[in-house]
Amino acid sequence: MIRLAESPRLVLPTVEVRTSYLVGEQVDCLLEGRPTEWLDAASADFAEFVAARRGVLPRWGVPSTLFWYVSGEYYLGTLVVRHELTADLAEAGGHIGYHVVPPWRGQGHATRMLTAGLAECRRLGLDRVLLTCETDNERSRRAILSNGGVADGRRRGEDRFWIELGSDAAA
Numbered sequence: 428m429i430r431l432a433e434s435p436r437l438v439l440p441t442v443e444v445r446t447s448y449l450v451g452e453q454v455d456c457l458l459e460g461r462p463t464e465w466l467d468a469a470s471a472d473f474a475e476f477v478a479a480r481r482g483v484l485p486r487w488g489v490p491s492t493l494f495w496y497v498s499g500e501y502y503l504g505t506l507v508v509r510h511e512l513t514a515d516l517a518e519a520g521g522h523i524g525y526h527v528v529p530p531w532r533g534q535g536h537a538t539r540m541l542t543a544g545l546a547e548c549r550r551l552g553l554d555r556v557l558l559t560c561e562t563d564n565e566r567s568r569r570a571i572l573s574n575g576g577v578a579d580g581r582r583r584g585e586d587r588f589w590i591e592l593g594s595d596a597a598a
């Protein structure tokens with residue numbers, strides 16, 4: 428467990444975590460065998476990269492908001508809220524996507540980041556949200572179940588879960 432001076436919180440993308448973001452995302456890509464070229468633009472002009480990701484943006488065919496999970500200078504992960512579902516997203520993808528970058532995994536951050544993401548969904552007026560995860564993604568499944576996920580079948584190789592957003596969703 429890495430000690431943090433401040434409790435992490437969800438914020439809009441910010442230039443304050445530049446080094447930590449670039450390092451964390453690079454390590455994530457390398458470990459997963461994904462290309463890292465997209466980080467070149469971020470590295471060259473991080474302010475522009477950040478500005479292009481703030482606010483409500485059309486992604487996946489729906490209005491979406493990107494949040495970063497941040498503690499001081501440290502970037503821990505990303506959570507995206509899709510404000511609506513398309514027919515595709517209703518099958519697989521759902522309202523929320525997230526990842527925690529490797530240095531911060533296994534410390535409960537995804538579970539708490541999702542709790543904070545659910546509070547953002549409630550602020551956006553959603554009363555229940557769909558989450559999906561690959562059938563062998565035990566860590567994500569556990570984070571979803573810890574946040575009240577109720578299983579609703581399997582489509583396209585992903586398990587689906589609904590979470591009801593009661594008035595007590597944590598901030």
Ligand SMILES: CC(C)(COP(=O)(O)OP(=O)(O)OC[C@H]1O[C@@H](n2cnc3c(N)ncnc32)[C@H](O)[C@@H]1OP(=O)(O)O)[C@@H](O)C(=O)NCCC(=O)NCCS
Binds near residue numbers: 537539565
């Ligand atoms: C899935 C992911 C977000 C989990 O992040 P994390 O911060 O490590 O998750 P947490 O620490 O909150 O742990 C969640 C659960 O997994 C368990 N877990 C964590 N690390 C584990 C490991 N190495 N092996 C087995 N279980 C593990 C935790 O014990 C916890 O379960 P519990 O609450 O029942 O004890 C992260 O691995 C990730 O970003 N993966 C790649 C992207 C991804 O899969 N995103 C989700 C798409 S649906």
